[in-house]
Amino acid sequence: MFDYLIVGAGFAGSVLAERLASEGNKKILIIDKREHIAGNAYDYYNNDGILIHKYGPHIFHTNSKEVFEYLGQFTPWRPYEHKVLGSVDGQLVPIPINLNTINQLYGLNLNSSEVEDFFASRAEKVAGVKTSEDVVVSKVGRELYEKFFRGYTRKMWDLDPSELDASVTARVPTRTNRDDRYFTDTYQAMPLHGYTQMFQKMLSHPNIKVMLNTDYKEIIDFIPYHNLIFTGPVDEYFNYCYGKLPYRSLEFKFETIDQEVFQPTGTVNYPNDQLYTRITDFKYLTGQKHPKTAVVYEFPKAEGDPYYPVPRPENAELYKKYQQLASSMTNTYFVGRLATYKYYNMDQVVAQALTTFKKIMQGQPETYINGQNILQS
Incomplete structure (x- = not known):
């Protein structure tokens, strides 16, 4: 019997798994339908030995000392200011x-x-x-x-x-000074050995079992558990009963370039002529020393993995219907970007997961969404 079945091994699910296992002494099963942990932050070494981010560039920045120090338990940081x-x-x-x-x-x-x-x-x-x-x-x-x-x-x-x-x-400011950093947060750094290694350490607690290539629908009736933490799409959880929440997706085109760097900074945006929106040169982000570099071109598209909730009033109204359904659930928590249909930065998801953990430990009523007790909100 697991105390918690956690669906999704990205930031929301992994932070809650780690906290509940190490601080709460709970037995955790965390599953993911992908073949890897770390969600969209997953990184790996390509065939040329260059560290790349599979789902596009993930640049960590936060104003929260708590979030920065919490993640710092699982990785040394490399200072990096994105331009x-x-x-x-x-x-x-x-x-x-x-x-x-x-x-x-x-x-x-x-x-x-x-x-x-x-x-x-x-x-x-x-x-x-x-x-x-x-x-x-x-x-x-x-x-x-x-x-x-x-x-x-x-x-x-x-x-x-x-x-x-x-x-x-x-989200994009306009400045009257010469500050050319993309972010101005207090803490700007990258996990020294990459995100995947940070997640591996986060999930290495003996109370945590990990299952990959696993759709929760295939196992939910066979695995005994007390509480469910769901970090996938909230509309999927309710079988799209009110219709599908719209997302934008991305297609990524990776290239290895036989030179030290490809462009003068980490990311170059292309607002106008090209079909792609931006090119990112990974070695700026990772600090890796390598005679070659790897870049990724990003092409937005309608279908594919859900990345960006589409911020229009009618979509917010549709989400509210699912939020109401979620509020009727007991022993169930909806946490993270997909479960709350909101575009969060990585640090915001971590903060939301830490808040949810504190509320669970305080023994508050069992149904939360977006880190809040929705039965009383």
């Missing part, structure tokens, strides 16, 4: 848009206060910012919106930014 360039008007310019971006793009020599005036002079008044287009146009105007955001967003989502929730482009 992104955008291919715009035949040039590679810093993203997010900052002082250097504007000066380079327009051949100017503005300072911080002058670039603030530059943005203000181009910004359009928007009554009630509702869409992704509104966010950008109200901050920096239509020309920069067209150059940097519209094409990229249309490729990424197969929707115009005017059809998407404001949260999509609100």
Whole structure:
């Protein structure tokens, strides 16, 4: 008899497995339908011996000391600040848009206060910012919106930014200084030996059993357990009874290049002409020493593994129906990006899992979603 059956061996499931096993002394079975642990953060050495991320680049950053120190129990960290360039008007310019971006793009020599005036002079008044287009146009105007955001967003989502929730482009700031780091979080680092090795250490507790290549539907009636933690798609759990929650997926094209590095920084975005959205050169991320490098091209698509919940009001309404169903379950916890239909960064999923663990240990009522006791929320 297992105390917990955990479906999904990504961040949400693995953190809860580790905490419940080591702190709660619970017996855990964690399963995954893929052939590996670590979820979308899975990395491995390709045939040329280069460490690559199978599901696209995963760059760790957080403002949470608790999350950083918790994961630090299972890996040494390598400091890494991610930088992104955008291919715009035949040039590679810093993203997010900052002082250097504007000066380079327009051949100017503005300072911080002058670039603030530059943005203000181009910004359009928007009554009630509702869409992704509104966010950008109200901050920096239509020309920069067209150059940097519209094409990229249309490729990424197969929707115009005017059809998407404001949260999509609100994730990308605009800066008036020369800070060209993609993230500004307090802690920015990569697991020194890769994500997979970090997960292996996390799941190495004697109370944890791991089963891979296993669909939970095949075993759920045969394995005795007290509580279920589900980190897969919430609509799948309920057999899509209200219909499918829409996601965007990605297709990845990997290449090994016979040179030390392929491009001047970790990631280059292509907002406009190409079919792919970005190219990532893995050796910047991993710090690996190797005479060759490996890159990945990302092509957004409608079908495939679910990566990005599509942030539109009708999808939020559909999710609420599933959330209501989940609230009627007992001894069942829905945790993580797919189970709560929300785009979380890795550190946010870890924080959510740690919060859920604390609530379980406090003996609070048995049904949670998104780390909250939904029977009382």
